[in-house]
Amino acid sequence: xxxxxxxxxxxxxxxxxxxxxxxxxxxxxxxxxxxxxxxxxxxxxxxxxxxxxxxxxxxxxxxxxxxxxxxxxxxxxxxxxxxxxxxxxxxxxxxxxxxxxxxxxxxxxxxxxxxxxxxxxxxxxxxxxxxxxxxxxxxxxxxxxxxxxxxxxxxxxxxxxxxxxxxxxxxxxxxxxxxxxxxxxxxxxxxxxxxxxxxxxxxxxxxxxxxxxxxxxxxxxxxxxxxxxxxxxxxxxxxxxxxxxxxxxxxxxxxxxxxxxxxxxx
Amino acid sequence: xxxxxxxxxxxxxxxxxxxxxxxxxxxxxxxxxxxxxxxxxxxxxxxxxxxxxxxxxxxxxxxxxxxxxxxxxxxxxxxxxxxxxxxxxxxxxxxxxxxxxxxxxxxxxxxxxxxxxxxxxxxxxxxxxxxxxxxxxxxxxxxxxxxxxxxxxxxxxxxxxxxxxxxxxxxxxxxxxxxxxxxxxxxxxxxxxxxxxxxxxxxxxxxxxxxxxxxxxxxxxxxxxxxxxxxxxxxxxxxxxxxxxxxxxxxxxxxxxxxxxxxxxxxxxxxxxxxxxxxxxxxxxxxxxxxxxxxx
Numbered sequence: 001x002x003x004x005x006x007x008x009x010x011x012x013x014x015x016x017x018x019x020x021x022x023x024x025x026x027x028x029x030x031x032x033x034x035x036x037x038x039x040x041x042x043x044x045x046x047x048x049x050x051x052x053x054x055x056x057x058x059x060x061x062x063x064x065x066x067x068x069x070x071x072x073x074x075x076x077x078x079x080x081x082x083x084x085x086x087x088x089x090x091x092x093x094x095x096x097x098x099x100x101x102x103x104x105x106x107x108x109x110x111x112x113x114x115x116x117x118x119x120x121x122x123x124x125x126x127x128x129x130x131x132x133x134x135x136x137x138x139x140x141x142x143x144x145x146x147x148x149x150x151x152x153x154x155x156x157x158x159x160x161x162x163x164x165x166x167x168x169x170x171x172x173x174x175x176x177x178x179x180x181x182x183x184x185x186x187x188x189x190x191x192x193x194x195x196x197x198x199x200x201x202x203x204x205x206x207x208x209x210x211x212x213x214x215x216x217x218x219x220x221x222x223x224x225x226x227x228x229x230x231x232x233x234x235x236x237x238x239x240x241x242x243x244x245x246x247x248x249x250x251x252x253x254x255x256x257x258x259x260x261x262x263x264x265x266x
Numbered sequence: 267x268x269x270x271x272x273x274x275x276x277x278x279x280x281x282x283x284x285x286x287x288x289x290x291x292x293x294x295x296x297x298x299x300x301x302x303x304x305x306x307x308x309x310x311x312x313x314x315x316x317x318x319x320x321x322x323x324x325x326x327x328x329x330x331x332x333x334x335x336x337x338x339x340x341x342x343x344x345x346x347x348x349x350x351x352x353x354x355x356x357x358x359x360x361x362x363x364x365x366x367x368x369x370x371x372x373x374x375x376x377x378x379x380x381x382x383x384x385x386x387x388x389x390x391x392x393x394x395x396x397x398x399x400x401x402x403x404x405x406x407x408x409x410x411x412x413x414x415x416x417x418x419x420x421x422x423x424x425x426x427x428x429x430x431x432x433x434x435x436x437x438x439x440x441x442x443x444x445x446x447x448x449x450x451x452x453x454x455x456x457x458x459x460x461x462x463x464x465x466x467x468x469x470x471x472x473x474x475x476x477x478x479x480x481x482x483x484x485x486x487x488x489x490x491x492x493x494x495x496x497x498x499x500x501x502x503x504x505x506x507x508x509x510x511x512x513x514x515x516x517x518x519x520x521x522x523x524x525x526x527x528x529x530x531x532x533x534x535x536x537x538x539x540x541x542x543x544x545x546x547x548x549x550x551x552x553x554x555x556x557x558x559x560x561x562x
Contacts, residue, residue, distance in 0.1 A: 106346075110344075111366070264318040266318055
């Protein structure tokens with residue numbers, strides 16, 4: 001099903017972007033982890049106490065003083081949601097619809113390679129990129145914490161948190177990739193593909209903001225990613241994670257199906 | 267035996283655009299010219315043959331296989347030159363050719379090298395920095411490198427200089443001699459005249475005419491613009507019984523069909539300053555013959 005030459009090309013085309021995102025993540029991780037102070041509670045925690053509403057909007061309200069909660073609150077409520085999401089949007093656009101829009105898809109389809117294989121290979125490129133980015137963040141978090149605060153990090157919970165993030169990002173990647181296959185025009189594909197996750201994220205921020213708006217959380221898939229619940233091992237949070245993963249598979253399969261059946265004016 | 271068959275192919279884009287109830291067949295070993303003005307539906311037809319588009323009604327087959335359902339199978343032995351060359355922007359020509367060979371699992375042997383030599387192409391520069399002609403050559407090499415049995419060529423010589431056009435014609439003739447079946451859309455008279463066995467002309471998505479090239483050539487009419495010394499001489503010249511297309515000041519445009527001698531003898535008796543054969547596009551020439559309006 002997979003076409004290796006195309007896969008290799010896709011990876012070669014994504015690594016620059018991956019390095020940029022990895023660099024940004026490295027910077028945030030280093031700065032935020034250095035602000036953790038196990039004895040006193042960090043400056044950020046003070047800030048969160050002073051302005052709980054504002055910090056809650058971007059998910060920065062740690063449940064406990066543990067290091068893993070600290071990371072979850074300050075890195076996995078915004079940074080690790082937004083940057084991999086950007087990667088999904090850019091990557092999905094580049095992998096399918098841009099080739100159709102420009103016309104370079106012609107060469108990929110004027111060959112004895114099934115359209116299903118083309119789409120599957122490109123999905124694999126996107127998933128590889130996401131996997132690499134989140135694995136890197138996981139290792140970065142563990143190494144950074146072990147150097148600065150040996151033994152403080154609950155590594156098992158932290159890894160689970162990253163698996164949860166991967167599921168969420170796969171779901172977002174699925175949305176972007178589906179849009180890339182449905183639309184023939186790059187600008188609509190990006191508009192809708194970026195619009196849906198962005199809207200979901202904004203709704204979640206609104207739901208976080210206050211009691212009155214809390215019901216909004218039922219309108220966004222971000223609610224399925226319950227990072228607090230994941231690190232405390234709640235069954236409901238794990239189910240949400242699995243639901244996102246299953247959703248991603250449905251989205252990617254639909255994308256393959258649509259791409260295989262659609263009329264291409266190339 | 268027909269290798270490529272189009273039967274009742276229809277795709278309506280609305281407002282008269284698309285292809286409508288198009289039918290024709292191309293025989294094994296035949297070079298088939300596919301002509302028509304811009305927007306006539308040539309590329310739409312080719313997209314159906316390539317399996318990019320699903321016919322709204324009708325069907326097309328290559329080697330008896332349905333172009334939409336069995337497209338992967340058909341592509342194994344098919345070569346295609348697209349009407350527009352858009353590559354992956356960050357590759358060099360060499361990288362692209364080697365990528366395409368691996369991508370389609372083709373064993374090109376010495377064929378790629380031979381084609382590069384033939385077209386004097388050095389593919390080592392970046393594709394996006396290549397001139398239109400160079401890109402076209404890369405496209406030609408890509409289409410021919412796996413030695414396909416059927417070739418679909420959409421304006422294959424656009425952007426090539428006359429020398430390379432002529433080399434391309436030689437290549438097509440060689441492939442034809444090796445029994446390959448070729449569909450070629452073109453605007454170049456020489457290209458069609460030298461390579462094609464039969465020609466189909468489509469206009470507004472419908473088949474307008476289809477005939478042997480020899481038959482068409484015999485009946486071809488051409489325009490000549492004769493410039494005389496003054497307007498009076500031009501007026502008198504126009505009254506000589508030749509087929510006059512138009513008179514404008516001291517210039518007379520005449521239509522000649524197998525009777526060039528008549529024109530020459532008339533010209534001998536007049537103060538002719540100059541004579542020119544304006545470029546007529548191929549469709550115009552053929553459509554004139556068929557009594558259709560060559561001007562769209």
